[in-house]
Amino acid sequence: xxxxxxxLLVSIFLPLFPMxxxxxxxxxxxxxxxxxxxxxILWPLMGLLIALNNNLVIPDWVLPLALxxxxxxxxxxxxLREVNQWTGFLAISIWSLLWLPIIQGSSAxxxxxxxxxxxxxxxxxxxxxxxxxxxFGAAYTGLYGGLARTIPRYAGVLVTVVVAAVATPLFPTxxxxxxxxxxxxSSKPLAAVVLLLIWLFWSWAGTRLTQGLIVGRGSxxxxxxxxxxxxxxxxxxxxxxMVGGIYLGGTIL
Amino acid sequence: MERLIVVVAxxxxxxxxxxxxxxxxxxxGVAQFSVAMTTLSFLLSSLLLALALMGSESxxxxxxNSTTILLFDPLSTLLATIILGISLIVHLYxxxxxxxxxxxxxxxxxLDMMTAALLFMVIAGDLITLVISWYLVGVILYFLLGQDTxxxxxxxxxxxxxxxxxxxxxxxxxxxxxxxxxYDTWSLTIIFNEIMANPDAHLVMGLSLTDVxxxxxxxxxxxxxxxxxxxxxxxxxxxxxxxxxxxxxxxxVNAGGFLINRFAPVFIHSSEVLHWIFIVGLITAIFGSLLMxxxxxxxxxxxxxxxxxxxxxxxxxxxxxxxxAIYHMFAHGVFKGTMFLSAGSVINHARHDDGIPKxxxxxFAVEKQPNKVSHPWLLMAxxxxxxxxxxxxxxxxxxxxxxxxxxxxxxxxxFGWVTGAQLIFATYRMRSQNVWRLVGLSILSLLVVVLxxxxxxHAFDLFLYPDPAFRAQLYSAANIDLFSFDVLVAIxxxxxxxxxGVTYFREQHxxxxxxxxxxxxxxxxxxxxxxxxxxxxxxxxxxxxxxxSSRLNVWLRWL
Numbered sequence: 179x180x181x182x183x184x185x186l187l188v189s190i191f192l193p194l195f196p197m198x199x200x201x202x203x204x205x206x207x208x209x210x211x212x213x214x215x216x217x218x219i220l221w222p223l224m225g226l227l228i229a230l231n232n233n234l235v236i237p238d239w240v241l242p243l244a245l246x247x248x249x250x251x252x253x254x255x256x257x258l259r260e261v262n263q264w265t266g267f268l269a270i271s272i273w274s275l276l277w278l279p280i281i282q283g284s285s286a287x288x289x290x291x292x293x294x295x296x297x298x299x300x301x302x303x304x305x306x307x308x309x310x311x312x313x314f315g316a317a318y319t320g321l322y323g324g325l326a327r328t329i330p331r332y333a334g335v336l337v338t339v340v341v342a343a344v345a346t347p348l349f350p351t352x353x354x355x356x357x358x359x360x361x362x363x364s365s366k367p368l369a370a371v372v373l374l375l376i377w378l379f380w381s382w383a384g385t386r387l388t389q390g391l392i393v394g395r396g397s398x399x400x401x402x403x404x405x406x407x408x409x410x411x412x413x414x415x416x417x418x419x420m421v422g423g424i425y426l427g428g429t430i431l
Numbered sequence: 432m433e434r435l436i437v438v439v440a441x442x443x444x445x446x447x448x449x450x451x452x453x454x455x456x457x458x459x460g461v462a463q464f465s466v467a468m469t470t471l472s473f474l475l476s477s478l479l480l481a482l483a484l485m486g487s488e489s490x491x492x493x494x495x496n497s498t499t500i501l502l503f504d505p506l507s508t509l510l511a512t513i514i515l516g517i518s519l520i521v522h523l524y525x526x527x528x529x530x531x532x533x534x535x536x537x538x539x540x541x542l543d544m545m546t547a548a549l550l551f552m553v554i555a556g557d558l559i560t561l562v563i564s565w566y567l568v569g570v571i572l573y574f575l576l577g578q579d580t581x582x583x584x585x586x587x588x589x590x591x592x593x594x595x596x597x598x599x600x601x602x603x604x605x606x607x608x609x610x611x612x613x614y615d616t617w618s619l620t621i622i623f624n625e626i627m628a629n630p631d632a633h634l635v636m637g638l639s640l641t642d643v644x645x646x647x648x649x650x651x652x653x654x655x656x657x658x659x660x661x662x663x664x665x666x667x668x669x670x671x672x673x674x675x676x677x678x679x680x681x682x683x684v685n686a687g688g689f690l691i692n693r694f695a696p697v698f699i700h701s702s703e704v705l706h707w708i709f710i711v712g713l714i715t716a717i718f719g720s721l722l723m724x725x726x727x728x729x730x731x732x733x734x735x736x737x738x739x740x741x742x743x744x745x746x747x748x749x750x751x752x753x754x755x756a757i758y759h760m761f762a763h764g765v766f767k768g769t770m771f772l773s774a775g776s777v778i779n780h781a782r783h784d785d786g787i788p789k790x791x792x793x794x795f796a797v798e799k800q801p802n803k804v805s806h807p808w809l810l811m812a813x814x815x816x817x818x819x820x821x822x823x824x825x826x827x828x829x830x831x832x833x834x835x836x837x838x839x840x841x842x843x844x845x846f847g848w849v850t851g852a853q854l855i856f857a858t859y860r861m862r863s864q865n866v867w868r869l870v871g872l873s874i875l876s877l878l879v880v881v882l883x884x885x886x887x888x889h890a891f892d893l894f895l896y897p898d899p900a901f902r903a904q905l906y907s908a909a910n911i912d913l914f915s916f917d918v919l920v921a922i923x924x925x926x927x928x929x930x931x932g933v934t935y936f937r938e939q940h941x942x943x944x945x946x947x948x949x950x951x952x953x954x955x956x957x958x959x960x961x962x963x964x965x966x967x968x969x970x971x972x973x974x975x976x977x978x979x980s981s982r983l984n985v986w987l988r989w990l
Contacts, residue, residue: 199990206989254987256980263989326580327533333580346570347563356562356604363608367636370608374601381597385573385590393577393586427559428497 184232185240191225192277193270194240195247205266211308218265218301222273222293229280230289236281244277245372252376255383261307261317264387265300268343271376272296272351278358278369288426295350295422299343302412306336310391313401319387324396329403333392335412344384345377348420353427432482433490433503435475439511440501440550442472443518447543454536462526465539469522469546473515476508483508484894491556491620498617500556505895506692506757510553513761517681517768518546524772525674532672538578542678545571549682553689557617558607561693565603565651565686569596572683576671585670592664599654599661603690606647613640623696630700645701648694649708656687656741659715663966666722666734673771676730680737681768685760687741691748692757692895698748699901699908706911709749715742718963725959730774737767750842751909754891818874820848822881845920847881849927 189197201221208214251271258264273296279289309332310317325333345351355377363370404412446468450461457464489504501507522542529538548571552564569592576589607617613633614622625632626641633640652658657665665684669676691698691708698705719739726732740763747756896902910916961967 196990202989250983253976253980254983257977257984324581330534341570347566352563352566356559356608359604360608360611363605364612364635370605374604378594378597378601382594385593389586389590393580393583395581 181235184228184234185237188225188229188234191221191228192244192273192280193247194243194274194277195250198247198251198270198274201270202263202266205262211305214262214304214308215301218269218297218304219294221269222276222297223290225273226276226280226286226289226293230286234280236277240277241281241366241369244274245369245376247274248272248376249372249379252379252383256379256386258383259319259321259390261310261319261387261391262304264319264383265303265307265343268380268383269297269300271380272300275354275358275373275376278361282361291422291426292350292354295419295426296354298415298419299339299349299351302339302415303343306332306339309404319390321390322397323390323392323394326392327394327396328399328401331409332404335404335409337388337392338416339412340384340388342416342419344380346381348423348427350419350423350426353423356427433479433487434492436479436492436501436503436507436511436554437494439472439476439479439515440547440554442468442475443543443547443550447540447547450536450540450543454540459530459535461536462522462539465543466519466522466526468543469515469519472546472550473512473519476511476515479503480508480512491618493556498557499560500618500620501554501560502556502619503554505897506689507554509757509895510689511550513764514546514549514553514682517678517764518542518549520768520772521674521678524677525672528674528775529672532578534578534580538575538672541571541575541578542674545575545678545683549686552686556619558610558619558622559617561619562600562604562607565655565690566600568683568686569593569600572596572675572679575675575678576668578672578675579670582670588664588667588670592668595654595661595664599651601651602647603651606644606651609635609640609644609647619693626696626700639700639702641697641700642702642704645694645697645704646707648690648697649704649711652687652690652708652745653711654687655690656684656745657715657738658687658711658741658745659718660965662715662719662738663962663969665738666726666731666962667966669730669734673774677768677771680733680771681764684737684741685744685764688744688748688756688760691745692753695753695896695901695905698753699904701908705749705751705909707749709746709909712742712744712746712749715739716746717742721959722962733767733770733774737763740767749909751906752888753905754895755888757895758888758891816852818877822874822878845923847884 186197190200193201204217205214208217248271251267251274255264255267255271258267273293276289276293279292307317313329314322325336342349343351345355355373359370359373362373446465449464454461483503483505487503489502492501492503493499494501522539525538525542529535532538545568548564548567551560552568555561555564573589573593573596576592577586579585610622611617614625616622630641631639635643654661668679671679716739719735719737719742723732723735723739726735740759744756744759744763747753747759892902896905911919958964
């Protein structure tokens with residue numbers, strides 16, 4: 179019984195449907211940006227901490243449920259227009275896959291490294307979403323568009339962050355997904371195929387999100403672009419993520 | 432010296448980084464830097480190609496202690512030189528062509544990144560570098576096609592391209608994962624050596640690993656090279672800048688042919704996969720050519736022309752003529768690149784003169800009016816059929832005496848014969864003061880083309896696959912049993928000859944069609960004008976998926 183309780187507890191932090199509602203509810207109600215940043219960094223780490231410290235024996239039903247959860251949220255992301263909620267759904271879709279290395283018994287350091295590496299682009303997206311809300315009153319894709327013309331620096335950073343978040347090489351999520359496919363393809367080929375479909379839907383959803391924001395003629399309103407210092411901040415974090423991705427990739431593959 | 436291949440691939444990356452950092456300071460001058468770096472890279476790769484041509488041994492060059500390995504071999508040096516040659520031309524063209532466009536510096540950053548990704552793809556000696564560069568080509572192409580951020584249409588079709596490329600990434604990733612699991616290494620050289628030594632050592636779900644991997648690689652190649660059912664992105668991605676179209680049609684779309692060549696050691700040990708590849712290529716060639724002929728938009732016609740050519744390229748792989756596919760890739764790349772880059776001048780010229788000749792050819796092709804034939808038809812038919820056959824047979828006998836033992840070569844011969852015959856037939860129909868002179872010239876040009884093709888393809892064969900036993904294996908992997916082969920050749924011959932027969936019959940009896948035949952013809956026309964409804968089906972499917980997504984969001988709300 180305590181085992182099941184622990185698994186249920188972990189499934190809040192490494193979300194399994196329907197426990198994923200907890201994270202969504204928290205995200206919906208947490209307004210300060212710094213708290214959201216903490217939430218995105220700490221949430222999966224908490225899950226891993228509980229799972230690894232309790233030496234959980236993972237039942238067989240967890241793997242299909244984890245894959246289904248990730249798949250469900252990947253599909254839901256396709257038509258989501260609110261950037262913050264989109265980020266939350268992507269987080270659930272990514273974090274639920276962290277059950278796979280737990281089941282395979284990967285090393286704790288690697289799992290923490292990946293959890294952090296995969297969450298950092300989401301943190302950047304949260305900050306960028308806040309910036310959009312500040313400038314336009316809402317961070318909605320397809321609502322105003324034309325950011326590439328109106329605020330080109332901001333648009334460039336936004337696109338790169340989304341590219342990093344949806345598992346594009348050489349960012350950590352790419353190497354995580356590649357590793358998961360390698361680990362499952364021979365023993366559980368169906369799981370590998372589902373992983374690849376989830377990956378495809380992330381790309382699809384990411385493209386729809388960015389297209390709705392950056393493409394178009396843009397408004398004539400005088401909207402402030404991102405300042406140089408912030409741009410360098412984002413660029414440095416992205417470079418660090420890329421280097422981290424290559425490092426983590428080299429360790430596992 | 433061979434290690435220079437690393438520099439060749441890294442130079443465009445350095446250029447991209449420099450432009451990204453200093454575009455603000457140097458303004459439009461950054462384009463010159465990009466051109467200079469591409470030129471330098473091209474010169475170095477030409478040097479490496481010369482080394483390979485002089486017989487330098489192929490080498491796998493690991494980068495430090497990492498899993499990254501770069502290959503110095505005939506295929507990588509040849510393709511790197513071709514890519515850099517085309518890229519250099521596109522760079523030079525873009526310096527002025529893109530001068531008035533917004534995001535000038537960003538365009539050159541993307542162009543350099545694309546060049547680097549393509550270079551890493553062709554010189555990759557390990558599966559991870561190959562997968563990463565293969566993936567990045569699609570992503571960078573998406574942004575290049577969407578250079579005009581105001582255009583919703585450009586982005587719509589750039590998205591089609593991206594999603595098709597992503598679909599093509601999946602089988603390559605699966606193949607890489609399967610190979611790693613089986614051989615416990617990412618190195619292509621080691622994997623291929625193991626496969627050559629013991630091809631049936633591993634099974635996947637009861638199937639031979641080589642068969643499964645070959646099928647997956649084939650599928651990845653189909654998506655990248657716009658094979659039928661995965662082709663819809665190609666004719667529609669014309670809203671991107673012209674230099675990008677040139678680069679795409681001349682270089683990027685050929686990646687499928689490269690991938691099949693790179694995995695040649697896997698394909699020679701796969702049982703049926705090459706036959707399927709041949710069939711897919713054949714269908715693509717037919718559909719691409721058919722749709723090209725029925726377009727009234729010249730850019731879409733060019734897109735379908737590329738699709739047809741890619742079909743031929745994949746078909747060549749399917750009959751074991753791997754090196755010929757590389758030659759085709761090179762020749763088509765140069766030809767199509769030239770067409771795209773000169774499209775602007777042609778359009779400008781067409782504004783002054785529509786260029787449509789109101790002669791017999793026009794009335795035959797457009798107004799469907801048969802021409803009067805004054806020469807003895809049977810004699811001309813005999814010349815038309817016999818001349819290309821004689822030229823092709825003699826040309827091939829000069830190169831390889833055992834030519835007729837290879838089915839793949841016979842298929843090529845057959846295609847050459849049909850094409851040559853059509854050329855002479857069409858030439859014969861053209862108005863000329865001296866028709867014999869015209870036919871004589873067309874026979875001479877056919878002779879030059881055939882001899883050129885035979886000798887060049889033979890030279891490519893010797894350069895890319897110097898081991899005669901390996902070359903023989905490639906052809907024998909594509910062989911089918913003799914009876915089926917003879918039946919197929921007989922059927923295709925009958926189809927071709929019936930086509931000629933129908934044309935003759937219609938010429939003799941005019942264009943009167945029975946009512947039923949007219950209705951069938953109209954239905955066929957509707958099918959072609961809707962491009963076989965392939966795009967419509969995909970649009971419906973993607974809309975259905977988006978509806979499901981949106982319903983799920985409504986039902987589950989924030990859950």
